Amino acid sequence: MTISVRRTYSGKWETTHRFTRPAVYFDHWAVRAFSDDPIRRPRLLAALQATGGSLCLSHLAIAEFSAGGDPIHADSAEAFFDAALPSVYFMEIDVRKASAAEEHFGIGNTRPPPDQEMLALLTNRIDAMGGNLSMRGLVRAVAESSGDVGRSFAEVNREIAGMVAREKANPEFTRKAKQFQPQPDRPPTLTMMGELLRTSILDSGATFTEHDAADYQHAIISSVYCDYVLLDGKW
Numbered sequence: 001m002t003i004s005v006r007r008t009y010s011g012k013w014e015t016t017h018r019f020t021r022p023a024v025y026f027d028h029w030a031v032r033a034f035s036d037d038p039i040r041r042p043r044l045l046a047a048l049q050a051t052g053g054s055l056c057l058s059h060l061a062i063a064e065f066s067a068g069g070d071p072i073h074a075d076s077a078e079a080f081f082d083a084a085l086p087s088v089y090f091m092e093i094d095v096r097k098a099s100a101a102e103e104h105f106g107i108g109n110t111r112p113p114p115d116q117e118m119l120a121l122l123t124n125r126i127d128a129m130g131g132n133l134s135m136r137g138l139v140r141a142v143a144e145s146s147g148d149v150g151r152s153f154a155e156v157n158r159e160i161a162g163m164v165a166r167e168k169a170n171p172e173f174t175r176k177a178k179q180f181q182p183q184p185d186r187p188p189t190l191t192m193m194g195e196l197l198r199t200s201i202l203d204s205g206a207t208f209t210e211h212d213a214a215d216y217q218h219a220i221i222s223s224v225y226c227d228y229v230l231l232d233g234k235w
Contacts, residue, residue, distance in 0.1 A: 002054040003086035003119070005126070005133060015123045015133075019089050019111035022053040025222035027215065028064035030230040035076040045083050054089040056226055057081065059115060060217055063153045065143040074143035081135040090115035091225075093217050095189055098224070102187035112225040153214075160213035168201050168208070177201050188224045196220065196235075 004016045024044070026034065034041050048055060065074050081088065092115040101113065122133050129136065167173045177198045182191045196219055200208045212234070219235045 002089050003133060005086070005123075013123050013126045015119055017089065017114050017116070017119050018054075019056075019114070019225075020052055020054045020087075022051055022227040023056050023089065023225065024048070024053060024228045024230075025056040025058075025091070025218075025226040026061065026230050027218040027232065028061050029232065031061050031077055031080070032073055035080040036073065041080055041083075048084065048087045052087075053227075054087055055081075055084045056089045056091045056112070056222065057118075058091050058093050058218070058222075059118060060093050060153075060214065062139055062142055064214065065139055066145055066153060071140060071143045074139040078135050078137070078139045081139070085133045085135070090118040091221065093221060095193055095220060098189040098221050099187040102189060112221050154210065156217075157210040157213035160216065161208055161210050164197065164200060164208040164213075167197075168204070174201060189221060192224050193220050 002018050002020050004018075006014050008014050034044060044055075047053070062077075065077065092113040094113050097113040121138075122135070126133060167177075180194070180198065182194065196216060200206060200212070200216075215232050215235050219229075219231055222229045222231075
């Protein structure tokens with residue numbers, strides 16, 4: 001069990017969060033694929049329950065529901081996440097936090113950064129959800145948002161894509177990228193980030209789009225920490 005819930009003596013709900021293996025991470029399209037599949041979804045959930053593993057869920061996979069489309073997909077995703085609870089680990093896509101933990105605890109740091117804000121959001125909704133942990137209404141709210149979530153999401157992706165374009169155009173940077181060799185004591189998250197980015201920068205015939213920027217964020221921390229990662233084919 002990844003999330004444990006108890007009521008304190010003061011009457012408040014308290015949740016604790018653990019990262020358990022085998023850990024599974026899906027990017028947005030994979031979330032939709034499993035949410036909408038009546039055969040694969042229960043098989044995955046049964047496997048998580050049988051092994052004590054965790055479905056790692058990031059705010060990024062939820063934010064991408066703001067890109068539009070049929071809100072029925074958001075409802076399916078909510079049902080999928082609720083069925084997986086409490087075997088869900090909210091993983092924060094934050095390279096700085098992950099690399100700082102790796103530097104502090106050593107390269108054997110065993111868990112990705114927990115998204116405590118997402119866990120707190122679910123904790124604060126327990127009474128409203130009839131005493132249960134639930135994602136009900138959250139993904140739908142993102143899908144039906146006025147556009148604020150989508151604009152923020154798109155802005156981050158534009159910044160990353162712009163950064164990659166600038167580095168690709170810098171001969172000195174590409175020269176160093178060709179020669180770079182990661183050191184064994186380098187934080188694994190920084191190594192993964194650099195290697196994924198270096199591949200894109202050194203491929204002169206490839207473009208790095210805003211969509212690629214979203215996929216890149218999905219790939220970094222999940223590939224370092226999770227046992228099973230399902231990403232877009234390019235990654």
